[in-house]
Amino acid sequence: MLVSQYAYFALTSNHVTAAEITGRLGIEPDEVMIRGSRQLEPPRPAAHVWKVSCRSPHLSVDQQIGAIVDRLFIHAGQIGDLVAELDDIDGGPGGSVLQIVRVFEQPAGEAEDLTGPAENLHRLPGRHQLLGWHLDLRAMEFLRLTRAELDVDEYAYG
Structure with a gap:
């Protein structure tokens, strides 16, 4: 089985741009989306995204979640305050999300490692090393402080 996966933390708003979010937080994003940049009516993307x-x-x-949390945890309270403002401006909750995306059988995905941990041992197929995950207490505290939802999407390629 091939598995491809990634994680991201996003702030979204219908009215506040990613550039404004960057200015408020003083943190450069890895990616941004501009509301309506692909299509105006209905707007696609539907929101500005940082x-x-x-x-x-x-x-x-x-580990992917840990890398994101390590990078942003010191700013979690400030992010949470901004998210509360975004929610007020946009008229509802949903201004922040920790997103996990996993795609099975994507051609560019990572193959299952069937080598054993010791010389004469072999792993049985069907136990891909990337399957399974958990949230530690620090990650859950980050979600609480940033008022973030957790969203997990899994897709089958093809």
Whole structure:
């Protein structure tokens, strides 16, 4: 089985641009999206998006989340305050999300490692090293402080 996965933390708003979010936080994003930049009616993307992502291959979801949390945790309270403002401006909750995206059988995905941990041992197929993950207490505290939702999407390629 081939697995491709990545994680990102995003702030979204219908009215506040990614550039304004960057200015408020003083943190450069890895990616931005501009509301309506692909299509005006209905707007696509539907919102302005500011993202910090981890797309490093060979890392588990835990490690990808950890990289994002390590980068942003010191700013979590400030991010949470901004998210409360974004929610007020946009008229509802949903201004921040920690997103996990996993795609199975994507041609560019990582193959299952069937080598054993010791010389004469072999792993059985069907136990891909990237499957399974958990949120540690620090990650859950980050979600709380940033008022973020957790969204996990899994897709099958093809």
